[in-house]
Amino acid sequence: MQIFTKPNYNFIRWRWHAIALSVLVIAAGVAFMWSKGGMPLGIDFKGGTIIILKFQQAVSEDRVRAALETMPGEKVVQQYGAASANEILVRLPQTVQREEDALLDRDVKTATDALRAAKIGTFEVIGTEVVGPVIGAQLQRKGVLATLFSILGITVYIAFRFRPSFAAGAIVATFHDILVTLAFLAFFGYDLSLNVVAALLTITGYSVNDTIVVFDRVRENFRSMRRDSLEHVVNVSVNQTLGRTVITAGTTLLAVLSLYLFGGEVLEPFAFTMIVGIISGTYSTVFIAAAIAIILSRQREQARVPAPAAKNGKPRAS
């Protein structure tokens, strides 16, 4: 079976359109986040309390919400897991401002007391998460640093293995994927949590994979297609690897889709992030990475005559 038989699409011709589309999506994402007052952070980064309750009978979220009426701040009450499980997740904002307030878990007590007093049903606390302000700030810093350093590490590696303009292309593509993914996370109302950041970091490693495959092919084709223009070589390479690019994204997507559907509440945001990241990664490999590499190579050629193509002893055909 073959998805693409001898594909010959002119991807490079569409590079400016692709860049425009990506900029549009990212700008919309930024604008959306701006209007919401920043990227919504989960309790891992913002601090706060999560309580997971298991009721013995079905209880409506509204009644739980009503029982917690008196507690300060914006609360989230939602069904957790399958509807038949009668499990409710309650999320409370950070109320402990100083770490010296030794009672980090006091909101858990207040909330469970309020729920017991409301007599809406017997329940059991099956899980709690309380993150204080110190850890939140610490994790924020670590998350940002880890993301930046892994991108930096990958850049250095690619710059070492390929020409610098290609490394730049790969890095722009990686940033592109992270920003697009963040935009979609915002559109679909996901909070930034530890798991989501883990997914974002995985995407930095994954999205650059496709790009490396294309660049490897470009490097190989440079040897056999000496007379052709950079654009042509890149376009041929993208087409030659298109089947692989789409299929590998496809198999990973199948696995992550299963994670999204069956992996449960905890992993759902992770799986969503991966799904968006994989799609964006494939798109950016085909349209963005190569385009940036070409644009940057061209600028260097203009700045430095004779052009690299000339080192093959032939003038560039354009």
Add this chain to the structure above:
Amino acid sequence: MDKNLRWRAIAVLAVVAISIWGFYPPDKKVRLGLDLQGGVHLVLRVQTDDALRLDTETTMEQLQEAVEAKGLTGLTVAGVDPTRFKVDGIPEGQDGAFREAAVDVETRFNRESGTGGSYGFVMKPNLIVQLREDAVEQALQTIERRVNELGVAEPIVARTGAAGDQIMVQLPGVKDPQRAKDIIRSTALLELKLVEDGPAGTREQLLQSRNGVLPGNMEVVPGVSDTGAPGDRAETVYYMVRKVAAVTGRDLRNAKPTLDETNRPAVSFSLNTDGARKFGKATGENIGRRLAIILDGRVQSAPVIEGRIFDEGRISGVFSQQEVQDLSLILRSGALPASLTYLEERTVGPSLGAESIRSGVTAALGGLVLVVVFMLLYYRLSGVNAIVSMVINLVVLLAAMSYFDATMTLPGIAGFILTIGMGVDSNVLIFERIKEELAGQKGVKQAIAAGFDRVFLTILDTHVASLIAAAFLFQFGTGPIRGFATTLSIGLLSNVFTAVFVSRTMFELVLSRRRASALSI
């Protein structure tokens, strides 16, 4: 079959056999994280300022004594912050005498140049570092002892945080998180002090006989009125006690639950030699007076000393059986050098963990089925090759995890699922290349050889890039996320082996048995 190929086939089988032996039976060999088996994850900060403050206060008392010994009067010594204090009102012309008295102090504190008969003292920086380090280390050891006494299987107690003053505690399978939290955090500072006056209903009543002035060597400590009858409403009373303790928890040798004369739960303790000597002296000289048993700044009971006691004592109060047990545990494990605050706590009930295992396994199987079906449909017989090498990849991954004693977490299962999806990536890369080579009119054997050879560097590049990301992920993450980074990294490494070595060996094995003119790919 050529010799080389036979050896490769044997190597593959050996790796598979060793791997299966390595993780079988999986429920014993693969360690589950807290999020899967349930338990408590805590991060505490040691308030090392407490240790500094204590040292500064001790030094202030020392200085006061030294100054008095020199016959200087009218000075005030006051604390400024945990590492600073200042001395005011040094009489004119007595500066030299004061500085002589402060010589000892200056081995630990820097004296700041003062004006008008006052000096500031600041703790030396290396002493600050030393004291903080000691406090954290001591707290860590104390917590370890307490956790071990709780009877938790495979607890983890480790230092974390950039400043090194945080302690992470993981207690798998703990049933009563609140009790564990209380036990870990209680300072458990036991002090036995002679009572000078009291009990009295209020602080003011206590000071009445002394015209409202508390003598310098005394302090007022609150406590519970010891009515004796259980169920009585306990009222707060105040005792005036000597500041210097006769014996502290440092001198304890052991503590265990017992009953007092009215059959109420109590804690009996015994003292070490040094403590027994001090205790014997204090009790022998003060028969007929009361001795306050103070725990964390509260008088638990204040029995009358009836005779000279050396090394045995009892703490009685209004305790439940459980409280008595916990208190003996805490006393045995020693006092914390500084107070602790909780920064983060996550508890996972066993039912939630089981739910996570269920959904994780379902998702993994679902992903496996989807990928297998796709590979079979798209690559037909060659798809079988990819599937076998993927399964071997998973087997090696499991074995490596149990060998490194790595923890399987819920995100770790996600890493597993990603390994399924991304593992076939390399196979796809190779197969697509083989297809291209076949299209280029090459023979099957040559096409396979070219396919594997040409993409090897590409596979190396992609795996290195992913490993770089996974390494930073490991650095960044705590608990569950580290589990993810671990599975992902090991999965990537074993994938290079299975996709390149195992898969190629299988192709060549099949080809060595029959001359194929077409490849099912």
